[in-house]
Amino acid sequence: MMLRGDVKQTTQILRRNLKHIRTWLEEEQALSSGHRSAVSEKLKEIEGSMKNGAKLGEKAPEAKPKE
Template sequence: MGLTNFILTVAGVSAVVVLLRSDVKQSAAIFRRNVKHLRNWLEEESSAASKAAEATKPKEIDSKIPEKGVPKEKD
């Protein structure tokens, strides 16, 4: 009776380990796929942002207007 319980316990634990290993492998594969998608999206957004920054014309500073200094804080 004790040997039968031990064998059933080992078989049950082994089945759980096998199922968890395959579940972990699938989860890792899905995670890697999601990371690739996120990297692609970030690269597309950064390239779009750099193109948008290049397309905007920088403002020209009018040299006739004197610049006002920032008042210094007193201690």
């Protein structure tokens, strides 16, 4: 039989664990979305350089401003 104090203690532990898990998930989600955005930016940069005629490893030629 669980006493009232045991129930309160268990509830506190479960709430604390839930906060930790929620924090971990938010951190993981932030890291993965940050990684995804960095990867997508790099892909866009590579695609842009390929469209401008640059070879792999070279910088894309600067676009001339339109007058």
